Amino acid sequence: MSNLALKSANELFTQVYAKIGNIAPLAANTEPDVRQTFSAGLQALHHKAESLLQWIIAMGQVTVDDQGDPLNLEIGTYTWDPLPEDVAALVSHADPVDEGDEYGTDEDPNDVVDEQLTAQKAPILEVIHDPGRLPFRLQDFRSMVAAAGYKGKVEDQERQAIIRMICGYKLYPTHTMEKELAEHQFVTKSIPKWTSSATNIDNIQVLEDRALAREIYILKDTQNNNVHIWIKCVLRNIQALQLVQEWDTLSPELQLQFRHAVAETYFSDEFARISKYKITERRKKIKRAALYRKFNTHHNKIISRRRKFATLFTMLGPTVLLDPALLHLTQRGYPRSSKYFDRVLAIVIRELENDAFQVDIPWLWEQRRFLLRAVDAIAGSSTFEHVRAFLDNTCFADMDYVTDSDGVDI
Structure with missing residues (x-):
């Protein structure tokens, strides 16, 4: 039962994450009332996300891995796969990079x-x-x-x-x-x-x-x-x-x-x-x-x-x-x-x-x-x-x- 509920929650959260990826930041000249509404919504979303994260981390501490250690679910332990549109946006806005620019050569990092x-x-x-x-x-x-x-x-x-x-x-x-x-x-x-x-x-x-x-x-x-x-x-x-x-x-x-x-x-x-x-x-x-x-x-x-x-x-x-x-x-x-x-x-x-x-x-x-x-x-x-x-x-x-x-x- 727990596995089915967790699977369903993951599917729903993936949909939520996709929706979040489509939210654009406000323009600099946005009207004050629109900005206030956006800020309130962002704060509410933050509160829900923080509560969810607290629950996940706590659940990880009572769930052990194959070695008997609690799961480490701190921020930065895992990362989402980037959404396709995020990747496209990053590529389209990226500065041109010469081959080997990072290391000063053309060798593979x-x-x-x-x-x-x-x-x-x-x-x-x-x-x-x-x-x-x-x-x-x-x-x-x-x-x-x-x-x-x-x-x-x-x-x-x-x-x-x-x-x-x-x-x-x-x-x-x-x-x-x-x-x-x-x-x-x-x-x-x-x-x-x-x-x-x-x-x-x-x-x-x-x-x-x-x-x-x-x-x-x-x-x-x-x-x-x-x-x-x-x-x-x-x-x-x-x-x-x-x-x-x-x-x-x-x-x-x-x-x-x-x-x-x-x-x-x-x-x-x-x-x-x-x-x-x-x-x-x-x-x-x-x-x-x-x-x-x-x-x-x-x-x-x-x-x-x-x-x-x-x-x-x-x-x-x-x-x-x-x-x-x-x-x-x-x-x-x-x-x-x-x-x-x-x-x-x-x-x-x-x-x-x-x-x-x-x-x-x-x-x-x-x-x-x-x-x-x-x-x-x-x-x-x-x-x-x-x-x-x-x-x-x-x-x-x-x-x-x-x-x-x-x-x-x-």
Whole structure:
């Protein structure tokens, strides 16, 4: 019944859209009474369209896709096919364009896109297919922590992040890492509260409460220097990997409640202001709904990025936890991303799934030990134990043990 009603509504709306396409704007010398009537009609149409859009977006939030995520029906997510008369009008009024005018050449714009995509993916694919690829050094790691990430444009940082995940780091003796990191003033013992908070989240028994606590932990920005930023990134990466698994087990109803609860934390100031507005409760409800939708748009993109991050962790293990870049959010709350990153990442994951790429068990143990020695030297024993427990329960849960040449069993 619902499908038939929706089909009928779509057919009617298509007719309405066609009628709207035939409405011409008023001329500059239109009489005032005609202009007033036109304006009133336009405002009434706007009110009906806004109400319809509010209903559609709300319905999307309780309708899940094949992955169990609510449909994202925000403005700009989908576009109508242009009406034939619109296309004709655009063509007839368009300025003449010389061939190749946009790019200064006669090449196909798709070729330019392909060149940019190739420039982004080629260095990564070269590393994937190089059996003699070398690990990064302790100095490279130290520079990354000191700079709170990688240098260069966003696409350069993304490329460097993935290459380091694939190559890993050379393992050094424990005393060497402690000495090198201490000499460069990287040692800080001021973060046990972050770690204890993360550990306490693991002990929350109710799934939806635990997932909510993880999300709020991830979104809080409490670090105050570059070393703290890197430590918080490691803890954030772990929380994100745990949360993406828990998210998939929540029912659609609980996912919606979860998002509303996080939105009220994320936009707490905005919600407080709405409560103080001297407007009707109906208008307040509309404004709150807009904030919920805004966060849902953010969260859809965040969950998508975390899924890809989790895939990399499944394939590459501990090196992924070292990364400060791929889960970084912009000031607007979206995952930071260059134009072609999602396409590049899909290509990289496909190549990593190829049988030609192999990650051996000794390499994984080396990367585990590099990570844990770095965390211990920089953040102390509580963070060390937290990270080790996560590794023991995930990628190393059923893995054969490989002896440590340094004699330290971690």
